């Protein structure tokens with residue numbers, strides 16, 4: 018097909034993967050239709066952390082951490098308004114079998130890789146100077162920081178450490194503590210940015226509340242059937258992108274494509290700490306996943322709001338929450354109790370008890386946090402992990418034949434690698450010119466202004482029943 022004849026692309030599912038690829042391909046001039054069964058874009062499982070170095074994951078390889086670093090820098094440059102510019106503190110609790118020292122060689126490698134990326138393109142200097150990528154804090158330095166006034170707007174790593182030094186129980190952790198330039202990624206601001214950008218693109222039709230119920234191949238084209246409340250529609254496309262998140266297997270099953278994947282249901286809890294009047298970095302307390310001492314994650318938002326993860330089966334993880342595809346279906350079957358939580362609601366008793374456990378889990382290390390209150394339903398959902406390794410954290414896209422792509426990201430940061438692979442495939446099919454490969458700067462995204470992003474992000478919090486502070490950034 019010549020590049021003059023516009024290819025018609027169907028994107029099924031508008032999470033971060035589907036919304037980004039729809040915008041990306043529309044910017045390249047293709048004729049895109051984005052189907053989403055929900056009422057708004059990027060409303061799936063939560064995203065709060067930009068994994069710029071994968072330092073939350075001791076179990077993955079150094080290579081995977083380097084990939085996360087590169088992809089995160091790419092994403093930060095693409096969606097700068099969705100990033101919360103605050104570092105992350107990594108602490109190893111006394112009872113944990115690991116040590117901070119085990120992390121040093123990886124941190125040095127990541128710092129060197131970051132410096133190389135800056136040398137390749139100075140615009141990659143988005144995590145500060147490479148020499149400040151991480152810093153170590155021994156007990157004496159932390160005790161000295163306790164005497165400093167807490168800054169309203171921290172200007173350097175030492176200032177970010179002040180609230181940590183004053184509030185965490187230094188008897189409970191091994192030294193040194195590590196601070197690293199892994200920032201936050203705000204799902205409400207990202208949903209807002211990509212929605213506003215897509216509204217500006219006439220060549221991308223966004224069909225909300227349209228569930229794709231069938232896809233069939235018909236003489237080198239795809240027939241996609243979708244349903245909304247009133248009608249059933251059927252349209253023909255040249256290329257289909259399956260970005261249905263944890264439901265991707267359902268589309269594979271429609272077409273008879275086998276695929277191995279896991280699906281995992283998880284939740285993070287939303288709390289308010291009234292007494293907190295300061296800006297925090299994110300803080301991670303390591304622990305073995307799935308045990309009562311599983312990793313605790315303390316993610317700050319403005320005005321004393323904190324998102325909490327506890328990698329135990331009573332908090333973020335769930336008994337039977339991880340399921341696998343089978344020989345007969347590419348769709349892992351989550352139990353009804355999880356599907357009901359996703360499609361309907363949580364029961365209030367569960368919200369209260371799990372959120373209280375999350376507060377208690379963090380209060381082991383930050384004692385004053387025990388006064389925090391539960392303020393809303395959790396942020397939750399199911400995520401897919403392609404392949405056979407349930408610990409996999411970097412994945413992008415796989416193809417079935419020439420004209421069917423599956424977006425299989427595990428972390429948000431992989432979406433641009435995914436976009437590059439799909440672009441490459443569309444180039445080989447002759448749908449777009451090869452000069453467009455790897456493009457990153459797009460006019461439409463640059464035209465979306467901060468005020469509109471902020472205002473729509475806050476309205477999304479209201480419609481989704483979360484506090485509006487979750488759409489705000491700590492440091493503006």
Ligand SMILES: Cc1cc2nc3c(=O)[nH]c(=O)nc-3n(C[C@H](O)[C@H](O)[C@H](O)COP(=O)(O)OP(=O)(O)OC[C@H]3O[C@@H](n4cnc5c(N)ncnc54)[C@H](O)[C@@H]3O)c2cc1C
Nearest residue numbers: 030032033034054061062065066228229261262427428429
């Ligand atoms: C508790 C938790 C915390 C997490 N924290 C982070 C984090 O800090 N950082 C990070 O990078 N990642 C995080 N993740 C992972 C991240 O949320 C997911 O990897 C990411 O959201 C996947 O995006 P996606 O676009 O592939 O899928 P989704 O966001 O699930 O989007 C898929 C979309 O497809 C739609 N859809 C499905 N089937 C159909 C159909 N038939 N027709 C039409 N529409 C359909 C769905 O409604 C949905 O909107 C977390 C996940 C969980 C569960």
